[in-house]
């Protein structure tokens with residue numbers, strides 16, 4: 099088999115309130131397992147997921163699992179640096195975690211933009227959908243509108259427990275990041291392209307297929 103000749107490395111943040119399932123989503127996505135035992139994340143954890151995006155392209159995702167208790171703290175600014183995208187997670191059984199979503203998004207947008215000034219791609223995850231849909235039922239038809247108003251590129255009902263929609267949400271985020279990277283590379287002069295945005299092996303953009 100021929101080796102893929104395009105490689106992308108993206109740092110992705112996973113943020114949201116305490117106990118919404120950030121660690122569980124990453125564990126499910128990367129290690130294909132789930133535990134109902136809750137242990138709060140301290141600070142930040144990391145995981146790596148390798149996606150064979152197409153026969154020609156490998157995407158490496160460096161997932162930053164940021165503790166919910168770090169919310170809006172000074173530490174998060176350091177964690178956000180050079181991220182290309184994020185998942186903001188809430189728990190469908192706890193309305194307060196949905197109410198915090200806009201604050202997480204505003205915090206992220208105020209601390210992190212791409213070098214061309216545009217916001218990074220963010221997907222909203224309505225997690226624990228195996229447990230009921232209290233929040234979604236209340237907000238029902240407004241989810242699409244909410245995402246549009248707050249600049250999310252998409253949203254998914256997910257369950258780390260039942261493995262629902264996690265792969266799909268990730269593919270959606272990566273698709274948007276590939277497109278925004280394409281924009282970025284076009285808008286920046288070659289001498290100011292930062293190394294992390296243009297890894298040496300990137301020879302063309304897979305999302306717009308320009309060489």
Ligand SMILES: Nc1nc2c(ncn2[C@@H]2O[C@H](COP(=O)(O)OP(=O)(O)OP(=O)(O)O)[C@@H](O)[C@H]2O)c(=O)[nH]1
Pocket residue numbers: 114115116117118119120121122123133134135136137138139140164165166167225226227228229256257258259260
């Ligand atoms: N039923 C159900 N439980 C879940 C799901 N995802 C996570 N949980 C449970 O929710 C609890 C919290 O999950 P974590 O993944 O630790 O949450 P977290 O957002 O990483 O928490 P912090 O690191 O403290 O911010 C654990 O008991 C998990 O087993 C899910 O999709 N369905």
